[in-house]
Amino acid sequence: MLHINDLTFRMEGRLLLDHVTAALPPGQRTGFVGRNGTGKSTLLKLITGVYGPETGSISYPKNWRVGMVTQEAPSGPITLLDTVLAADKERASLLAEAETATDAHRIAEIHTRLADMGAHAAPARAASILAGLGFDEAAQARPCADFSGGWRMRVALAAVLFSEPDLLLLDEPTNYLDLEGTIWLEEYLRAYPFTVFIVSHDRDLLNNVAQNILHLEHKKLTFYSGNYDRFDRTRREKLLLQMSMKKKQEDARRHMESFVERFKAKASKARQAQSRMKALAKMEPIADILNERVMPFRFPAPEKPLASPIIRLEHASVGYEPDKPVLTGLDLRIDHDDRIALLGANGNGKSTFAKLLCDRLQVTAGHKYDSKKLRIAYFAQHQLDELNMGETPYDHFRELVPNATQAQVRAIAGSYGFGVDKADTNVEKLSGGEKARLLFAVQTYHRPHLIILDEPTNHLDVDSREALVMAINDYEGAFILISHDRHLVETCADRLWLVADGSVRSYDGDLDDYKKWLLDPARKIKPISEEIDEDAPAPAPRPNHDKKEARRIAAQKREQNAPLKKKAQAAEKEVEKLQAELARVDKTLGDAAALEGKPDEATRLAKSRADILRQLAKAEETWLGAIAAYEEAMGVEA
Numbered sequence: 001m002l003h004i005n006d007l008t009f010r011m012e013g014r015l016l017l018d019h020v021t022a023a024l025p026p027g028q029r030t031g032f033v034g035r036n037g038t039g040k041s042t043l044l045k046l047i048t049g050v051y052g053p054e055t056g057s058i059s060y061p062k063n064w065r066v067g068m069v070t071q072e073a074p075s076g077p078i079t080l081l082d083t084v085l086a087a088d089k090e091r092a093s094l095l096a097e098a099e100t101a102t103d104a105h106r107i108a109e110i111h112t113r114l115a116d117m118g119a120h121a122a123p124a125r126a127a128s129i130l131a132g133l134g135f136d137e138a139a140q141a142r143p144c145a146d147f148s149g150g151w152r153m154r155v156a157l158a159a160v161l162f163s164e165p166d167l168l169l170l171d172e173p174t175n176y177l178d179l180e181g182t183i184w185l186e187e188y189l190r191a192y193p194f195t196v197f198i199v200s201h202d203r204d205l206l207n208n209v210a211q212n213i214l215h216l217e218h219k220k221l222t223f224y225s226g227n228y229d230r231f232d233r234t235r236r237e238k239l240l241l242q243m244s245m246k247k248k249q250e251d252a253r254r255h256m257e258s259f260v261e262r263f264k265a266k267a268s269k270a271r272q273a274q275s276r277m278k279a280l281a282k283m284e285p286i287a288d289i290l291n292e293r294v295m296p297f298r299f300p301a302p303e304k305p306l307a308s309p310i311i312r313l314e315h316a317s318v319g320y321e322p323d324k325p326v327l328t329g330l331d332l333r334i335d336h337d338d339r340i341a342l343l344g345a346n347g348n349g350k351s352t353f354a355k356l357l358c359d360r361l362q363v364t365a366g367h368k369y370d371s372k373k374l375r376i377a378y379f380a381q382h383q384l385d386e387l388n389m390g391e392t393p394y395d396h397f398r399e400l401v402p403n404a405t406q407a408q409v410r411a412i413a414g415s416y417g418f419g420v421d422k423a424d425t426n427v428e429k430l431s432g433g434e435k436a437r438l439l440f441a442v443q444t445y446h447r448p449h450l451i452i453l454d455e456p457t458n459h460l461d462v463d464s465r466e467a468l469v470m471a472i473n474d475y476e477g478a479f480i481l482i483s484h485d486r487h488l489v490e491t492c493a494d495r496l497w498l499v500a501d502g503s504v505r506s507y508d509g510d511l512d513d514y515k516k517w518l519l520d521p522a523r524k525i526k527p528i529s530e531e532i533d534e535d536a537p538a539p540a541p542r543p544n545h546d547k548k549e550a551r552r553i554a555a556q557k558r559e560q561n562a563p564l565k566k567k568a569q570a571a572e573k574e575v576e577k578l579q580a581e582l583a584r585v586d587k588t589l590g591d592a593a594a595l596e597g598k599p600d601e602a603t604r605l606a607k608s609r610a611d612i613l614r615q616l617a618k619a620e621e622t623w624l625g626a627i628a629a630y631e632e633a634m635g636v637e638a
Helices: 040-048 080-085 089-100 104-116 119-132 149-163 179-190 203-209 228-263 267-282 350-357 381-386 393-400 406-415 432-444 462-474 486-492 511-518 547-560 562-589 599-634
Strands: 002-011 014-024 029-033 055-059 066-068 167-171 195-199 212-217 220-225 311-321 324-334 339-343 365-370 376-380 450-454 478-482 495-500 503-507
Touching (some): 014 040, 014 220, 029 040, 029 203, 029 228, 040 195, 080 149, 089 104, 089 119, 104 119, 119 149, 119 179, 149 167, 179 511, 203 228, 212 228, 220 228, 311 350, 324 365, 324 503, 339 486, 350 376, 350 478, 376 381, 376 432, 393 406, 478 486, 486 511
Parallel strands (some): 029 195, 029 212, 066 167, 167 195, 339 478, 376 450
Antiparallel strands (some): 002 014, 212 220, 311 365
């Protein structure tokens, strides 16, 4: 069993873990959750000994082997298969010794140990793990140096899984995987025979793999039995009970204080008053609910909807070289309200198709038709590096609206979740989630008709992913989604398109059908190269779900609840207005030169600021209530 005993740790003076204690059940799979930046990855490094605690300790059985994916991806001329095989250090050492050993007894011991550990089956097991993570037989024989960083991180994951440590530590393992790899990993971990401790924001992975959840919040650890949904439900019930108990305690405290105030000077009641004063002193305050609210994402609606289809492809082909198409035979249309998710393994051409849609690639054959007025926003993970790290969010919004006043720019930044504290922070110092939020805002500010999201959730925690779901479902234009997050796909997409065998076609099944097909042992492994595998079987026919009817019902529901949505939007605008006023007042108060010799003006501004804060608190409460009413009407779970 892994024991965390009264552990405290600070990073650069910032307290991350405050006298935390927890115990992980041996042989079980525990999910580790919490907001980004709270210290989850830090705890894993404390377990592996990379960091040392300020106080307390971490202990586990001495004979346990601990395995964790290293941050440095494997490289060099060694093949993928040999890289994974080398992860089992005992096997590698015994095989090397067997080549040079001369003592007959030692040779016998070596071969006995190799037989006991199933060394003869190791190459097949390593190949199976690599295949599950997307590497076909040809790829496994290629050197690590041939692959990009993302693919090499998969090799690092394969190596850790192959070594089968007694304590397997995984930190966001799906960030470098596609949906297919994520589904395979989920099934692999469900059958893993030892202890697993996994940091993840993937709700489906945590629901299907985790038997327990360890939650890090406010520098404390809390252990919950069950998967993520059970944890979420239990925690919400706990918070509601805590709120109820706090209210009762505050009512009791006010009653006691009123009694003491009234009768402390009256002789006949003095004893009771003293008794209540002692009770007040002993009353332990119940902690306030400090559950931080996640700022919503916002995708502005297109200024003027376009007639459908907004994009039409006829017998189109696309590739990076004229005579080597990646995708061919594209006969597709995208309507103004389409919500499409792309399925298919990495390397099959999903990103190539996305680049074709947003004109980063041109058709090499056939035709592509779209409106000249069509605006497209394209979000991909690599674009986070394209943000100017030396500038602030304020600078990025200033570039979008160069003619706006400073107050207007700050109001815009605030409406996207960048208040006074974050708007003036250099991008390089923002968290991954904050950078993603900024890129969403920059890409969609000019009201696109089509949004293409390529793996948008890699830097988002669970609550932020839920906020993204709401933003996508509220968006009035079309979107194309590429994601390994099944929860995001299932709650947002009305249609599925499969990118495979060198083309893109509609997929009539659902994600459960797709998962069954992926896990079918008879299915051939799709190659990671973008070459067409002529022998790969097409997916078996699936039930013909009436997607058009589902989309019609969804559209009808959105129309029925439009008044609630408008009320929420009006409340949001009021919040934005007050945030802008607050920013203007704060700027003036911060200008010492402007207020020099004007004490009355400074006093007036301070009173004005307090009044704005009261109005803002009330407006935010109205806004949250309106959002909750709209979500309830739309059938979205809190």
